Amino acid sequence: MxxxxxxxxxxxxxxxxxxxxxxxxxxxxxxxxxxxxxxxxxxxxxxxxxxxxxxxxxxxxxxxxxxxxxxxxxxxxxxxxxxxxxxxxxxxxxxxxxxxxxxxxxxxxxxxxxxxxxxxxxxxxxxxxxxxxxxxxxxxxxxxxxxxxxxxxxxxxxxxxxxxxxxxxxxxxxxxxxxxxxxxxxxxxxxxxxxxxxxxxxxxxxxxxxxxxxxxxxxxxxxxxxxxxxxxxxxxxxxxxxxxxxxxxxxxxxxxxxxxxxxxxxxxxxxxxxxxxSYTETDLHGLYLANGNQHVDNHTFVDHLVPHCNSNELYKGVLLDTANSVFTGRIHVHQDAQKTNAFQQNNNLLLSEKATINSQPQLEIYADDVKCSHGFTVGQFSDESLFYLRSRGIGAEAAKHLLVNAFAFDITDQVHIPALQHYLTEEIRTVISN
Amino acid sequence: MLTIKNLHAEVDGKEILKGIDLEIRKGEVHAIMGPNGSGKSSLASVLAGRENYTVTQGEVNFDGKDLLELSPEDRAREGMFLAFQYPVEIPGVSNINFLKTALNEIRAYKGLPAMEAKEFLKLTKEKQQLVEFNANLMNRSLNEGFSGGEKKRNEILQLAMLDPKLGILDETDSGLDIDALRIVAGGVNKLRGPEKSFLVITHYQRLLDYIVPDFVHVLYNGRIVKTGTKELALELEEKGYDWLKEAEVHV
Known part of the structure; x- marks a missing residue:
């Protein structure tokens, strides 16, 4: 057909x-x-x-x-x-x-x-x-x-x-x-x-x-x-x-x-x-590295239906060129889900004036004995960090790569297989050097 | 080694350096002193190539090269090193990886192969001892959570590792207790030699008890208003800067 x-x-x-x-x-x-x-x-x-x-x-x-x-x-x-x-x-x-x-x-x-x-x-x-x-x-x-x-x-x-x-x-x-x-x-x-x-x-x-x-x-x-x-x-x-x-x-x-x-x-x-x-552990970790005209949209949803569950969410984005990204992180803590720990963080690094990010946390909490938090940041390279690296002989491109890797480190460091961690770091390097 | 002629520079349209002349020869240690806001740190920044400074007049020759034409990284690769007054913290970049990257970029510029891991570790170990740098800090993120003293020692460690022709110390003594000061100065003294020059920028004479300079210059209002030997530092300590300010008015 x-x-x-x-x-x-x-x-x-x-x-x-x-x-x-x-x-x-x-x-x-x-x-x-x-x-x-x-x-x-x-x-x-x-x-x-x-x-x-x-x-x-x-x-x-x-x-x-x-x-x-x-x-x-x-x-x-x-x-x-x-x-x-x-x-x-x-x-x-x-x-x-x-x-x-x-x-x-x-x-x-x-x-x-x-x-x-x-x-x-x-x-x-x-x-x-x-x-x-x-x-x-x-x-x-x-x-x-x-x-x-x-x-x-x-x-x-x-x-x-x-x-x-x-x-x-x-x-x-x-x-x-x-x-x-x-x-x-x-x-x-x-x-x-x-x-x-x-x-x-x-x-x-x-x-x-x-x-x-x-x-x-x-x-x-x-x-x-x-x-x-x-x-x-x-x-x-x-x-x-x-x-x-x-x-x-x-x-x-x-x-x-x-x-x-x-x-x-x-x-x-x-x-x-x-x-x-109950008593579950959930990690949602994301790294989006977008260049060119890419559009990357991450919608996440953690649904706490029962008590004593832990969820930890960290999404980090690096945006180049005219890349466009969306992050929507929904956490729903139901009335029965007491003693929930639910954390969410979304950090972004914009490396171009034409890149955009739309980020929105959506926390719906109906239980009263819970620990929940969320946060969002968007930043650019610190000129001072870049200058510090360059003043040590590290070229501008290599310095940017070091700083992007440093930003992504929170995520890549969590990868528990060394070969995979190395592979991802190299993939990031390739994207940044182009 | 370094020849500065009639150097004028401004930041945000405001003139900060108003005609600096300075000659540093191989193996010499020069100290620049002066009150706050006289342009000491600006001079260091202009030499290292910080981008928010604009050179409006003058020239700087560094070992045969037109320094002002070079990017900050090429200045470092040509053998200039600035020890920062406020070293930057960079989470996620390990100290050791940073040093290795810097060292190998400089080597690549000189046409040398990357340093073997074994040789690099040996060099690191040797230079760590020079400034009594805690080995545990090597694998930590660059300067992150370091104490003031640890950061300054890290600057000197980097200087020792990268082995520049000219080391500029920008108020390396500020915020250091006497023990840390002694260690930092001791490190610098061990690095002194006939091929290596230093420009020591300081607000206090205290540092010059430990790093004894060949020449002392007083910078005031963007100009060098007096040059002398180490005795000048003592005189400044005694009399303060006010008598120079008055002298400058008459010039």
Missing amino acids: TSDITTPFYQYILDGGNGLTPKEDVLYGVRQDALARFRTLGLPDLKTEAWRYTNIQRVLKEQPFVLQQQALPVTAAQLAPAFIPELSCYRAVLVNGHLQPELSELPAAKDITISKLSEATQQKGFKTFFDKHPHLADQPFAALNTALFADGLFIELKANAVLDKPLHIIHVYTLTQHAFLQPRHLWIAHPHASATVIESTLGLHNDAVAFVNSVNEVVLEENAELWHYNIQNAVQNSRYVNQTAARQETYSRYHHYNFALPQATMIRNNTSVALTG
Whole structure:
């Protein structure tokens, strides 16, 4: 099936999306419900509060898209540049959202199940958790994804399993024409399991535009721990709407790191966590480094539903050229969620007079015995710091790089894998030196 | 080494230096004294290339090069070092990484390869002892949370590491207790030699008990109004600056 995402496509959905989901699909009912939900919610425009700084309709109308793109062949040589040097890891390679076992190095099946999501629909984990995250219900792009997704990654860490090496997921996109892609993932960490997952992107599409509307549901059961790194290092002809929706049971620990790097023209992240069990730890750490004409929009949501949970959020942005960024950090502390600790901080470094940031904290606190704080700063290089470094023989460019790294240090320093930390520092260096 | 001729400079349209002439030869230590606001620190800033100063007249020759044509980093690479009156704190840049970057940038400018890690550590260790610098501070962020004395010792440590031809000490003694002063001055004295010159800017004669200068200049109202030997510093200590101010009126 091929259809445009411009007006005819949108109309097509409004008209019922006939034929988009075949009746024999096991998820036919789910998809029909999602379509109906999308029709009710509609595509957001600038009057939609959560999208007022990101003109998504304009991005969608830039060119017509096809709705499906099968995996095209990718060689090992094409893949190699996506590897993280010196990182000893397992590897899962997805091409246009489809897992490619022959390009992957997956861990042994005794601890973990890794498969195509399309092959997991009969699994108990899928039936229990798929499309059940409470935060997806009012998200039009999530509804669209549920209705139309072709495939994605299903990961299930068994109870007590400890993955001995990080799993590096490489999302490869290779297209013959402009495409609207909808990868869909579901990751479940059963009780006491622990793992590190690193996502990154390899764009092999040159002139063809990839609009990637991805949804990832992450479930941490009791006392599970997950380090989740998402490195958004796409090529220029990419636009992203990325929803990561996690839920955490008692004593679980979720460490989420988002690195939005050049060169995708648009990135919109909805990163949300529902705390459904007590005594959890949540880290939401983000670094957005945007240059050129990039638009990077981070919406985060920490939903404190129960007592005794700790969340710590730090997003830092470095903006160059005419880059534009948005940070909206929502924290909702429900009436029952006493003894909550919820902290949020957003700091920005503007390195150009034409770069902009729109930042807004949204704290809704209905419990009375909590510790919550938020803060926002925007700054430029201190001339005095720059002069100090230069007066020691450090060139202006190198000095700027040192200062950007120093600014990003709070985030990069938290990266608990040295090879990954080094890789990210080098990525930052490359961006700043250009 | 350094020849300053009729140097005029202004900041925000206000003339601060009004015709400085100064000659520093190899191996010499010159002290510049003067009351607050006389232009001492401005002179240091202009020499180091601070951007908010505009040179309106005059010339500065540094070891055969037109200093005023050089960027701040190239002045450092050519062998000029300014020890700051107020060293800057830079969170997130470690002291050791900063020193390594600076050292290797200067080496690269001179066409030398980056220093081997082992050699660098040996050099660092040796120079740390020179100013009794606490080794624990090396891995900390640059000057962040350092005491006043630690910051000034760090300046001299950097001077020792980068091995310049000319070291300018801008009120390095201000805010130091007598022990820290002795350590800082001791470090500088160990670095003195026939190839290295110093320009010591100070408000107080006290520092010159420890770093004994070859020449003392008095700066007042943007001009050097008197030049003498170390005895001049003692005279200033005794009489203050007022008699010079009166002298300047008559000039």
